Amino acid sequence: MCPERIIILGNAGSGKSTLSRILGEILNYPVSHLDQLFWQPGWIKPDPLEFREKVSESVLASSWISEGNYAPRTFDLRLPRADLVVWLNTPRIVCLFRVLIRSFRNQKRPDLPAGCSEKINHEFFNFLRYVWRFDTQDRPTIEKLCKEYGSEIPVVYLRNRKQINDFLASIHKK
Numbered sequence: 001m002c003p004e005r006i007i008i009l010g011n012a013g014s015g016k017s018t019l020s021r022i023l024g025e026i027l028n029y030p031v032s033h034l035d036q037l038f039w040q041p042g043w044i045k046p047d048p049l050e051f052r053e054k055v056s057e058s059v060l061a062s063s064w065i066s067e068g069n070y071a072p073r074t075f076d077l078r079l080p081r082a083d084l085v086v087w088l089n090t091p092r093i094v095c096l097f098r099v100l101i102r103s104f105r106n107q108k109r110p111d112l113p114a115g116c117s118e119k120i121n122h123e124f125f126n127f128l129r130y131v132w133r134f135d136t137q138d139r140p141t142i143e144k145l146c147k148e149y150g151s152e153i154p155v156v157y158l159r160n161r162k163q164i165n166d167f168l169a170s171i172h173k174k
Helices: 016-027 034-038 048-058 071-081 092-105 122-150 161-173
Strands: 005-010 031-033 064-067 084-088 155-158
Touching (some): 005 016, 005 071, 016 064, 016 161, 048 064, 071 122
Parallel strands (some): 005 084, 084 155
């Protein structure tokens, strides 16, 4: 049976947005990119209650794909409704390289909110530190909250392009 409510997790640059878009097209499910729901133009953080309201609305449908971590802010809303979690275990050097490339290209990305573009500035270097430290500093909290709010939800771990393609092929067959 094909999952109807899917959460995609992973480091920045791991391929969450790309996988979510492809899955959304294959399954004809709406995709919620949490960065779009969170950030306001100019990278302004929202009111926490407004963000939670947007996330709550995004998981009301019978089928959806929710892309992004935001674990402490949203797992209590998303995980109880999810029936599959996909973790992209992309090596951090690959994530870092992808973030660097997309930032230097500075192309409009469909998963970013209006008025938010990637820039090379002080915040960018902080973001690179976040990407490099994700597996040791952020992932343990995300894993803990996954168990707390969705211990019974199956988790698929994907590390490379072949595993991702095999996963997509298995979903496509269902």
